[in-house]
């Protein structure tokens with residue numbers, strides 16, 4: 001029974017050799033709540049705080065490679081908020097300054113909560129997640145890593161190492177509904193990415209299903225209706241259809257935080273606003289001036 | 295690497311307010327707030343939720359504002375920890391932020407005060423001239439059930455102005 005503080009991945013894997021039932025700890029903002037409330041009794045802990053390979057980020061060609069140990073506060077920094085604006089917006093809504101200084105992207109993935117705020121953005125960016133153990137590395141899509149509420153396909157001793165996402169892809173928006181502006185778990189959260197070069201819209205919905213949902217029908221429909229040369233919608237009636245398709249993609253439930261009906265309504269409103277903001281930005285207006293985006 | 299194993303319990307050292315402290319025979323799951331208060335005789339940081347929501351346990355760890363209840367104490371080995379006790383020049387002295395809280399009536403029951411003081415020190419360190427919105431965002435992780443926040447915001451403004459003089 002011990003606490004390991006490895007300095008590199010190799011040392012972390014060695015720790016698992018010594019204590020195969022050790023548990024991974026990153027920023028502790030999910031882990032320690034469970035420990036403090038006696039819901040988790042770790043026989044041993046591998047702390048990732050000092051693992052060099054998990055720190056920081058780098059640009060590789062047109063990809064941003066984020067270390068799993070990157071914090072929300074770091075994701076909100078000036079460079080990353082230019083390269084990954086949707087992820088920066090999502091990060092800014094997480095918890096409080098204290099939580100954003102400690103909480104990590106790898107921890108959000110590891111917890112795999114249906115309400116995790118980074119997750120819709122990663123889904124809409126088609127992120128690849130690299131996981132590693134002594135046996136080697138694998139690269140997974142979000143839907144291959146997270147397969148249910150708080151359920152991942154991580155094997156014993158496997159560590160999320162990095163997340164790969166396209167740099168500065170098109171226009172990005174993240175919207176979240178909750179009872180306060182700070183310290184709130186999402187009742188609904190939505191990420192929208194409009195890839196101008198690839199002429200596609202991607203829309204991911206959180207807190208309205210066991211895992212993040214891509215609203216594929218809504219994406220295809222609106223992608224076929226955008227006038228890509230002028231970056232506008234020719235028929236504003238298409239927005240209502242887009243919103244309806246987003247709502248029908250949601251699979252929400254009633255729980256202590258909200259009702260299924262309200263969640264379905266809220267993801268529609270969020271997706272519609274996100275689309276309005278993105279299109280208005282490209283037409284010299286503010287989103288409020290786009291009549292249907294209110 | 296890691297902390298020494300003593301039977302089922304562990305021994306390690308923490309650097310708090312510039313001093314090395316021995317923690318002996320501790321359960322590995324103890325959070326930093328518990329260790330500060332119950333083992334190291336530093337009760338300034340308060341415990342009101344143990345789930346990261348109230349901010350009354352705020353400390354600086356390697357210069358970053360965090361909730362000490364969310365830190366596994368044994369994982370903080372080697373980190374520089376500053377608690378509210380370490381912000382003023384001496385035991386019987388107040389920091390400028392503490393003095394401003396008193397002068398502006400930002401303290402009622404006082405339970406939230408140490409956490410707010412650490413958060414406000416952190417804010418003014420990084421952003422000496424914050425806007426009202428920046429102040430509100432900076433203390434959004436600290437809850438107060440007494441003051442209604444008006445006097446606390448006034449105290450931050452006063453501390454900010456004093457530093458600029």
Ligand SMILES: Cc1cc2nc3c(=O)[nH]c(=O)nc-3n(C[C@H](O)[C@H](O)[C@H](O)COP(=O)(O)OP(=O)(O)OC[C@H]3O[C@@H](n4cnc5c(N)ncnc54)[C@H](O)[C@@H]3O)c2cc1C
Nearest residue numbers: 026027028029030031094095104106107108110117160346
């Ligand atoms: C007050 C409060 C407010 C919060 N607000 C929000 C919010 O608004 N939005 C939101 O999404 N979340 C929120 N959270 C939850 C939490 O902060 C996030 O999920 C955060 O990203 C967790 O990261 P961490 O580094 O703290 O993870 P930890 O708590 O250290 O770990 C979480 C889980 O992931 C595993 N893990 C960690 N790193 C890895 C890795 N590299 N590889 C494999 N597994 C790993 C751990 O074993 C553990 O099971 C909040 C939490 C608190 C306490």
Ligand code: FES
Nearest residue numbers: 343344346349363
């Ligand atoms: S006691 Fe740590 S945040 Fe409330």
Ligand code: FES
Nearest residue numbers: 403406438439440
């Ligand atoms: S003064 Fe009592 S909680 Fe803030």
